Amino acid sequence: MPIQGPGASPGAVCSSVRLRRPTDTDLSALAGRIGGDRVSASPESVERYARDESTVVEARPWAVVRPRCTAEVAETLRWASAGRFPVVPRGGGTGVAGGAVAVGGGVVLSLERMDRIVELDPENLAVTVEPGVITARIDDEARRHSLFYPPDPASLESCSIGGNVAVGAGGARAVKYGTTRDYVLGLEVVLADGEVLELGGKNVKDATGYHLRDLMVGSEGTLGVITRITLRLVPRPGRRVVMLVPFPSIHQAARAVTAVLGARVLPAAAEFMDDVTIEAARRYLGRDLPGGDAAGAYVFVELDGDAPAALEAQMERVAGVVQGHGALDVLAAEDPGQQERLWESRRCLGEALRAWGRQLGKADVVVPRARVPELVEAVQGVGHRHRLVAASFGHAGDGNVHVNLLRCDLAEDEWERRRSLALAEIMKAVKALGGLPSGEHGIGVLKRPYLHRFLPERALALMASVKAAFDPLGILNPGKVV
Ligand SMILES: Cc1cc2nc3c(=O)[nH]c(=O)nc-3n(C[C@H](O)[C@H](O)[C@H](O)COP(=O)(O)OP(=O)(O)OC[C@H]3O[C@@H](n4cnc5c(N)ncnc54)[C@H](O)[C@@H]3O)c2cc1C
Incomplete structure (x- = not known):
């Protein structure tokens, strides 16, 4: 049987805060703030976002929000925080761990419309992109400058770079070139309360305090929503x-x-x-x-x-x-x-x-x-x-x-x-x-049951503290990872 929702209460993620399902009035209020065409709860929309490529996880979200810019993501998260509405970030939906599926109910926040390559900077060997860019486009762009973006998940024609960063995606070339994580120089992230934070930038070296940027890589939409990414490029092998x-x-x-x-x-x-x-x-x-x-x-x-x-x-x-x-x-x-x-x-x-x-x-x-x-x-x-x-x-x-x-x-x-x-x-x-x-x-939802077998109790407790520090109300992708 597929793992299904909505119905189950997502409140278990943060025991002191009850999460809610937005009413039609709540959704209209959000549409009034970011634009009517950004918000939909039509049966066709929610059906389209009910699955990922895990083939076994399925849950129709309560609604789908498709912002066009960082300000609209921030507005959506301010709305969600105030109303205690669970939000599930989503890129290409090619994940195979159920991470982008609103298991337990939630509003899917799809980044697919934020798909611009903002800047390719050959002098700094860097490219800055929005999260909805399909991964293959990045190396296509780099090639025009004789540069190379090596991470190559087999899904690169359909997954998004935001999803790659959010799970720390790998690929065939990891053995020599490393994974997505090794190429992330800077991130713009919207926190659960709607504040926009810049982490890292174009500096190659950084020994400046705890690496919050690295913590975001692989956080699977549970700590913040990634809205802009600066990636390292390397010279293209001949x-x-x-x-x-x-x-x-x-x-x-x-x-x-x-x-x-x-x-x-x-x-x-x-x-x-x-x-x-x-x-x-x-x-x-x-x-x-x-x-x-x-x-x-x-x-x-x-x-x-x-x-x-x-x-x-x-x-x-x-x-x-x-x-x-x-x-x-x-x-x-x-x-x-x-x-x-x-x-x-x-x-x-x-x-x-x-x-x-x-x-x-x-x-x-x-x-x-x-x-x-x-x-x-x-x-x-x-x-x-x-x-x-x-x-x-x-x-x-x-x-x-x-x-x-x-x-x-x-x-x-x-x-x-x-x-x-x-x-x-x-x-x-x-x-x-x-x-x-x-x-x-x-980890998403499918590998959660195994996590405690591999990680020490203390490590899991520290992860839960990190989650609580970033997202005290537990609205971001509840029920995933920790
Ligand atoms: C045929 C096939 C081959 C594959 N091959 C590989 C492979 O070689 N290597 C590999 O690593 N993976 C592979 N995958 C898995 C998948 O493509 C990757 O996990 C990919 O990184 C998911 O990207 P996405 O945009 O589809 O993310 P989604 O499935 O939409 O989301 C994945 C997770 O990221 C979160 N997320 C998405 N966007 C954001 C954002 N902007 N901010 C915050 N959180 C976000 C979601 O909440 C979810 O938890 C493959 C999948 C398929 C179907």
């Missing part, structure tokens, strides 16, 4: 090579990635797919894929740099290592069109798994990278025990594995039972391997 290596088994593939990293090669990306995800891609794309039936796993390696000879030497080193670990073949491409073709099976996985599984039980776990083979083995064991199709793929280079349990044709009750037992066992295995419940998707 050349790029993509390699696709099929292996007979996931164990050989995972060990090969560890060996590549141990061979003094730092790839821009090192990704893997197991046999179930290859099958999902094959069904979805409707064609044979490299390695044919013998392929039990894929490894993708992307290398980048400027000096042709150095890139060539790295390619040879990677080829030598993977061949020594049982690679069935080594495919490499420098031509952008051919590179896209090599990446295609990896890039289509979101849609491919959904088309096959209908609903997915997702975990975005992370373990120390040398322990990826043990994790994949544990996931396969859990899948067999609970008779679920279990697919693993992800960022082998940084130990971040996306586990997907597929519902297929299971009846709802049985699916729910098996999914929750299997996910609990996977989390147990992750903990035993020294890992964490989220590498890049965030």
